[in-house]
Amino acid sequence: MILVTGGLGFIGSHIALSLMAHGQEVIIVDNLSNATLQTLERLEYISGMYVPFVKIDIRNTPALNKVFEQYSVEAVIHTAGFKSIEESVLKPLEYYNDNVSCIMSLLRAMQRTGIRTLIHLSSLAVYGQSSLILTEDLAFNYSYPNPYVKSQQMIEEIIRDTALTDSEWKIAILRLCNIAGAFEHGVLGEFVAPLPKNIIPLALQVAARKREYIELRQQAQTLDRTVERSFLHVLDCCDAIFATLQWLRTQPYTCDAFNIAGQNISIRALLSEISKVTRVEMKTVDAPFYAYAELDQVGATSGKAHEILKWQPKRSITQIIEDAWRFYQQTLKGN
Numbered sequence: 001m002i003l004v005t006g007g008l009g010f011i012g013s014h015i016a017l018s019l020m021a022h023g024q025e026v027i028i029v030d031n032l033s034n035a036t037l038q039t040l041e042r043l044e045y046i047s048g049m050y051v052p053f054v055k056i057d058i059r060n061t062p063a064l065n066k067v068f069e070q071y072s073v074e075a076v077i078h079t080a081g082f083k084s085i086e087e088s089v090l091k092p093l094e095y096y097n098d099n100v101s102c103i104m105s106l107l108r109a110m111q112r113t114g115i116r117t118l119i120h121l122s123s124l125a126v127y128g129q130s131s132l133i134l135t136e137d138l139a140f141n142y143s144y145p146n147p148y149v150k151s152q153q154m155i156e157e158i159i160r161d162t163a164l165t166d167s168e169w170k171i172a173i174l175r176l177c178n179i180a181g182a183f184e185h186g187v188l189g190e191f192v193a194p195l196p197k198n199i200i201p202l203a204l205q206v207a208a209r210k211r212e213y214i215e216l217r218q219q220a221q222t223l224d225r226t227v228e229r230s231f232l233h234v235l236d237c238c239d240a241i242f243a244t245l246q247w248l249r250t251q252p253y254t255c256d257a258f259n260i261a262g263q264n265i266s267i268r269a270l271l272s273e274i275s276k277v278t279r280v281e282m283k284t285v286d287a288p289f290y291a292y293a294e295l296d297q298v299g300a301t302s303g304k305a306h307e308i309l310k311w312q313p314k315r316s317i318t319q320i321i322e323d324a325w326r327f328y329q330q331t332l333k334g335n
Contacts, residue, residue, distance in 0.1 A: 001025040002245070003073045005058050005106065006080030008035035010190040011121065011179055011234065013043060015077055017188055018238035020047045027071050029064070030080070031057040039191070046187050059098075061105045068113040075117035075248070077241060078106060084197045085125060088148035089292050099151040100158070107162050116168045117248055119241060120159060122175045124230065124259060124298050126152040132228060132264050132299035136175075136257050145293050156257070163255035170248045173257040177230035177299065179237050181320040182327035189327030200321070203271055204328045207278035214271065215287035220296040224268045230299035231270070232262030233315035233323070243309040259300035262313045262320075270317070277321045 002019055006012040007028030013035075016026045020043075028040070032055060043051050052071065056063045058080055067073075081099045082088065088095040103120070110118065127134050128144025140153050156173055163169040180200045182189030192201040205211035218225040240260045248254070265273070271282040306312045 001027055001071055001073050003027050003029065003067070003071070003076045005029050005076065005078045005102070006035070008032065008037070008039040008053075009079060011237065012077075012079040013039050013188060014183060014234045014238055015079065015241055016051065017043055017046060017183060018235070018242060020049060020051075022242055027052040027054070027067070027073065029054045029056055029058060029067060031055065036191070042188060046183075059101045059105045061108050064105060064109040065112060068109055068115060073113075073115050075119070075245060076106065076110060076115065077119045077121070077245075078103070079121050083123070083148070085146055085148045086292075087197060088146060088151070092147035095147045095151050099148075100154050103155045103158055107158070111162070111166070116166065117170045118159075118172075119244055119248070120155070120171070120173050122152050122156060122173050122257075123148075124175050124177050124261065124300050125149050125295065126156065126175055128153070128295075130295045130297045132230070132297045134259060134261075134298075134300035136259055136304050160255055167253045169253060169255060170251050171255040172244045172248055173255075174240060174244060174260045175257060175300070176237060177232050177261040179232055179234050180324055181233040181235065181315070182323040183235065184323075186323070186326040186330050189324060189331075191331060192328055199267060199270065200274070200324055201328075203274045203282055204278070204325060206282055207274065207280040207325065208328065208332060213283040213285050216267070216271075216284040217287040217290055217294075219290065220294070222266060222296055224266050226267040227294065228264055228266045228297045228299065229270075230261040230264050231317055231320055232260065232313055233320045236262065236313040236315050239314075240305060240309065240311045243305075243311040247309050258305040258309065259302050260305055260311075261300040261302050263317050264297075264299040265317055273317055274321050274325075277318065278325055
């Protein structure tokens with residue numbers, strides 16, 4: 001059985017459904033801070049299976065211990081945590097408390113109950129460096145002034161130090177780019193909040209006439225003055241996680257990191273692509289000057305994942321947008 005933390009969130013729910021499609025049993029834990037039970041109902045409806053779910057905050061180590069004692073857990077996929085780079089500047093204490101405390105509690109519970117296989121979902125932003133060709137051997141920039149980035153750097157250090165204490169640990173850290181899209185046929189996707197934190201949900205709101213315009217920041221040192229980011233379809237992300245799980249099962253001991261990246265594109269070019277898919281013009285206005293640090297480019301090579309995990313992305317930016325748009329339209333219709 002695979003335990004998925006934050007399993008009712010966007011990425012976590014897709015991972016759970018993907019694992020079930022591969023014949024794996026899953027158990028989901030989530031505190032519902034960024035999710036709803038509607039996602040659990042949808043997972044059970046789609047899969048036709050009962051999906052064990054426990055509502056807990058994984059920072060509650062005794063409660064997490066009980067989950068591990070009650071269920072026969074083979075491995076953990078850790079997706080829980082706060083993930084907005086911009087929001088972390090405004091709420092640093094929440095980000096440090098949530099992200100760092102979560103991994104400490106999780107590792108303690110795993111250590112106590114003898115579970116030693118972990119996939120942790122990190123971010124390409126963890127390097128704290130601007131580049132479209134980030135590689136795993138690149139040193140972290142520990143002076144990068146962002147609480148989310150610092151929290152992910154701390155988490156990776158905690159994981160590596162813990163792995164050194166026991167030769168039975170099998171740990172993979174997946175440094176993800178921006179994940180978007182939806183499951184095939186629009187059966188599962190990202191539920192767009194009234195005030196989204198990511199660019200694609202914001203743009204979909206404009207396409208659906210739920211938002212008048214997008215504030216476009218144009219102060220990056222790039223060709224079109226907007227930041228450049230790597231985007232990956234959520235199902236490609238799920239494929240990477242399943243490939244990683246299969247690889248970890250063959251390892252006697254490991255603690256390794258992999259970049260999981262997709263197609264690089266500027267935000268301006270992304271909005272243009274969204275306009276083509278939705279057939280709605282993306283109206284933009286100049287955003288106020290952003291005074292905080294921002295990485296102009298965040299992208300990576302995934303050669304290591306291709307070589308070791310036998311994984312590479314299959315789906316395009318266009319498919320990401322098409323699938324996300326299909327699911328969003330269905331949610332607007334109440335489906």
